[in-house]
Amino acid sequence: MRRQRRRKVAWSNGGTEIELGRQSAAAYAEHAETLVVFETRALGDGRMKTTIIATCASPVPPAWLVAEGLGRDRVAKVKWTNGRLIATVERVFARKVLAERTFEPTGALAREALAQLIARGTLFGDSRDVTRERLAKRRLAARLAARGLLADIADTTTLTDEDHPSWLVARLTELGVEEAGDVALLSAEDVTAPNLPWEVAQALDQHFPAEVSTVDARYRVEVDVDEGEIILRYVGGNRGRVPKRSALPAFPGFKIKVDTGKGWAVVE
Structure with a gap:
C-alpha cells in the first residue's frame, strides 16, 4: 500500500516499509495505490540503518487484493x-x-452492525445507559484486580475488561444472532450487562466509591489505574477546601488530586 513520506513514496503491507528501486518502471505509476512486490533487496548505510528496496514490483488494482x-x-x-x-x-x-x-449483512458482520445500533441506543435504548455504567464498573474492577488491589477482598477471576460494543458482539454471539430478523426474538434484558457479583460490587463501593463527601464538599471520584491516580472532581459544597486524607477512603496505592472548585491540589 502506498505511503506518502514528504518528497518520496514508501510502500507497506502493515509492517516494514519498502522503497522502489530508482530504475523501477513501477516508480512512474504515479496514481498506483497498491503494488505486488516479487523481489526485494536490503541495503545498509553503515549507520545501523537498513533500507528495503523492491527490485521487482508491479502496480495492481485494489480489487485484485x-x-x-x-x-x-x-x-x-x-x-x-x-x-x-x-x-x-x-x-x-x-x-x-x-x-x-x-x-x-448476516453472521459476524450482522452482529457487529447490531452491536453498534444497540450501543448508540437506536435499538433497545433502555439498556444503553445501564449497560455502560455496569461495564464501566466491571472494567474498573478488572483493572484494579490486575494490580492486585481487589484480589484479597473479592473473587475477581470472572471479570473482563470490555467496552460496550465488544461486550455486545460477544453477547449477540452467545444468543445465536445471525441476521436482522433475530432482533424480534430479543428483549432489552438480553442485551443489558449483568450487575457485578455482590462481593465485588461491595468491595468497589467501599474502597473505590463513585462519589465521596466531606464536611465541606462533595466530589465525583475518577480512578486512573494506569497513572495510579484518584481524581476528585468538585460537585458541590464549599469551594477552595482541600480535604484531609483521613476524611477520604484509603485508596491504597494511589495518589489523590482534587479539584477544589477553585483549582487543583494534591491531598497529602
Missing part, C-alpha cells in the same frame, strides 16, 4: 430502516480501505 481475500471487513456505517439492517462495510488492508459495499 480483495479478490485474493486480503484484508478484513469492518462495519463503517449502519442504519435500521423498517426492520431492515443496512450496513456499509469496508475492506481494510494495512490501514487502507480497498473497497466499500452496502448491503444487508
Whole structure:
C-alpha cells in the first residue's frame, strides 16, 4: 500500500516499509495505490540503518487484493430502516480501505452492525445507559484486580475488561444472532450487562466509591489505574477546601488530586 513520506513514496503491507528501486518502471505509476512486490533487496548505510528496496514490483488494482481475500471487513456505517439492517462495510488492508459495499449483512458482520445500533441506543435504548455504567464498573474492577488491589477482598477471576460494543458482539454471539430478523426474538434484558457479583460490587463501593463527601464538599471520584491516580472532581459544597486524607477512603496505592472548585491540589 502506498505511503506518502514528504518528497518520496514508501510502500507497506502493515509492517516494514519498502522503497522502489530508482530504475523501477513501477516508480512512474504515479496514481498506483497498491503494488505486488516479487523481489526485494536490503541495503545498509553503515549507520545501523537498513533500507528495503523492491527490485521487482508491479502496480495492481485494489480489487485484485480483495479478490485474493486480503484484508478484513469492518462495519463503517449502519442504519435500521423498517426492520431492515443496512450496513456499509469496508475492506481494510494495512490501514487502507480497498473497497466499500452496502448491503444487508448476516453472521459476524450482522452482529457487529447490531452491536453498534444497540450501543448508540437506536435499538433497545433502555439498556444503553445501564449497560455502560455496569461495564464501566466491571472494567474498573478488572483493572484494579490486575494490580492486585481487589484480589484479597473479592473473587475477581470472572471479570473482563470490555467496552460496550465488544461486550455486545460477544453477547449477540452467545444468543445465536445471525441476521436482522433475530432482533424480534430479543428483549432489552438480553442485551443489558449483568450487575457485578455482590462481593465485588461491595468491595468497589467501599474502597473505590463513585462519589465521596466531606464536611465541606462533595466530589465525583475518577480512578486512573494506569497513572495510579484518584481524581476528585468538585460537585458541590464549599469551594477552595482541600480535604484531609483521613476524611477520604484509603485508596491504597494511589495518589489523590482534587479539584477544589477553585483549582487543583494534591491531598497529602
